[in-house]
Amino acid sequence: MARFIFITGGxxxxxxxxLASAALGALLQARGFTVRLRKLDPYLNVDPGTxxxxxxxxVFVTDDGAETDLDLGHYERFTGVAARKTDSVSSGRIYSNVLEKERRGDYLGKTIQVIPHVTNEIKDFISIGEDEVDFMLCEIGGTVGDIEGLPFFEAIRQFSQEKPRGQCVFMHLTLLPYIKASGELKTKPTQHSVKELRSIGLAPDILVCRSEGPIPQKEREKLALFCNVRPDAVIAAQDLKSIYEAPLAYHREGLDQAxxxxxxxxxxPKPELSRWEDVADRIHNPEGEVRVAIVGKYTQLEDAYKSIAEALTHGGMANRVRVTADWxxxxxxxxxxPAPYLEEFDAILVPGGFGERGTEGKIKAAEFARTRKVPYLGICLGMQMAVIEAARNLAELGDAGSEEFDHEAGKKRFTPVVYHLKEWVQGNYKVTRKADDDKGGTMRLGAYDAVLKEGSKVAQVYGSCQIEERHRHRYEVDIKYRDALEDKGLVFSGMSPDGRLPEIVEVADHPWFIGVQFHPELKSKPFxxxxxxxxxxxxxxxxxxxV
Structure with missing residues (x-):
């Protein structure tokens, strides 16, 4: 029977x-326990997919095809435990489930209310797989006091009362602002946040206080006194140079012991932290530096490419170099x-995206990398743009384009090298889609197998000709242009097991030019x-x- 840790914010x-949840999960693993982490989000979207x-x-995608919050990426990267559909839920999904049951008559004609029907649905979700691990860590999105989060707070209050005493612990993360003018670290916001939490029936066992520097003993004692926690359960969460310092930093503060x-x-049990000590050493003691240009369309918000940024850092760790990524x-x-912008970089990465905006720029970035022999990694749309570039400039298909943005009224006639994927095989079933289907959850999602060409660059990289990677797309490179492209040196080096869907392309006479239809960044970890x-x-x- 799992012990439950509920992480709230204020x-x-x-x-x-x-990050705190992921680091705690890693520390519990280091002490020999098994863990699973899940996220409860108060927003009304069914999932973040749209x-x-x-x-x-x-959007972080799981092996079983769930579109989830990016925090699940942190959970996987820190613990190595593959997330599942049952590790992420939103208010939208909870209410949708409740309404579906009501329509079926499952509630036997009763009036449907937040308590008990919505809270029961939340509790049922929290309980999934509780016999599989030693600790279940459940993070509640948002902050205490948000009106949309109240059903979740009420659900975990009920849940803790229904479990045997001592089986649930509450960890509350708050902010200790530093007032520079007065030179003081203020505890009052945390006091009020805990007061708000206690007013809805929840009392924190552990306080994790985000601050720019150490928390003086006087402030620790004050927080312990007014928030009714033990002094050694007041944990400082200081700003760090790298998120991968978090497990060691929280251990020094005593979070896992608390x-x-x-x-x-x-x-x-004593912790075994050598894995994280090695990670920290690789982060802080690089033996060189490389610069990577990420040519994308959501560059104003780095979180839009969170897993890519982290996977590049992991690649740097593997090579003992610091990776500086420019967006x-x-x-x-x-x-x-593009030449004046890209000439100074050691490699170019073009990530995924949706819609026409910026696609011609991505095509030019792919052309620059191919012709200048600069290492290139194209992911999802980044692969498709590389194929279109090769079709236009190598295979003489000057009007090559994608149905994703070239099918609109008024567009000139074009060659659809990339088309809308209408059917594919998933396991033992054939999945079918139409262009006018609902947008949410209708892409080719989750883990799919691929077969790699023997002797290809990617087969060497993977050390295998059989791989499994996570997908999130609804457009696909058309296999009928394969011969024309391969004649010009663009090798289709990875295919779906049925040979119908291109998974990987690479340029034969290039030091390193690879495009992948899937999202390899989702499975990368620091260790x-x-x-x-x-x-x-x-x-x-x-x-x-x-250079």
Whole structure:
């Protein structure tokens, strides 16, 4: 039977609840426990799949095809535990489930209310898989006091009362602002946040206080007194140079020990932290630096490409180099020559995206990388744009384009090298889609197998000809142009098992030019860098020596 840790936030959002949860999960693993982390989001979207990246950041995709909050990426990167559909839920999904049951008559004609029907649905979700692990960490999105979060707070209050005493612990993350003019660290916002939490029946066992510097003993005692927690359960969460310092930093502050004390687990198993010590060493002691240009369309918000940024860092760790990533708006290249912008970089990455904006700029970035022999990694749309570039400039299909943006009324006739994917095989089933289907949850989502060409660059990188990677797309490169493109040196080096869907392309006479239809960044971890990113940075490192 799992022990439950509920992580809530107060004062302001974006304090790092997801990171704190992930780091705590890693520390519990280091002490020999098994963990699973999940996220409960109060927004009314069923999932973040239809949200703009500017609204919500990246969408993290699980092996079983769930579109989830980016915090699940932190959970996976820190614990190595693959997230599942059952690890992420929103108010929208909860209410949708309740209304579906009401329509079926499952409630036997009763009046449907937030209490007990909505809260029961939340509790049922929290309980999924509770017999599989030692600790279940549940992060509640938003901050205490948000009206939309009240059903979740009420649900975890009820849940803790229904479990045996000592099986649930509450961890509250707040902000300790520093007032520079007076030179004081203020505890009052945290006091009020805890007061708000207590007013709805929840009392924190552990306070994690985000601050710019250490918390003096006087302030710790004050927080303990007014917030009714033990002094050693007041944990400082200071600003760090790298998120991968978090497990070691929280361990030094005693977070994992405070959690075990709250559960009265004694004697506590000693932690094995060598994995995180090695990660920290690789972060802080690089033996060189490479510069990577990321040519995308959501560059104003780095969280839109969160997993890519982290996977590049992991690739740097694998090669003992610091990776400096510069974010370049692809639209610039639709007006200007990309050469002055890209000449100084050791490698170029073009990530995924949706819609026409910036695509011509991405095509020019791919052309620059191909013709100048600069290492190139194209992901999802980045692969499709590389194929269109090769079709136009190598295979003489000057009107090559994609149905994603070239099918609109008024567009000139074009060659649809990239088309809308209407059917594919998933396991033992054939999935069918129409262009006018609902947008949410209708893409090719989750983990799919691919077969790699023997002797290809990617087969060497993976060390295997059989791989499984996560997808999130509804457009696909048309296989009927394969022969024309391969005659000009663009190799289709990875295919779906049925041979119908291109998964990977590479340029034969290029030091490192690979495009992938899937999202390899979603499976990269600091202690297990994804092989594509590790080899991409290796190529960038070699290229930097030649400059």
């Amino acid at each position: 004062v302001v959002s974006s304090l790092g609840k997801g 949200m703009s990246p500017f609204e919500h950041g990246e 959690v075990l004390d709250a559960f009265q687990i004694s004697p506590a 370049i708006d692809a639209e610039i290249f639709e007006r200007e020559d 297990e860098p994804h092989p594509l990113f590790a080899d991409f940075i290796r190529a960038a490192k070699e290229n930097s020596r030649l």
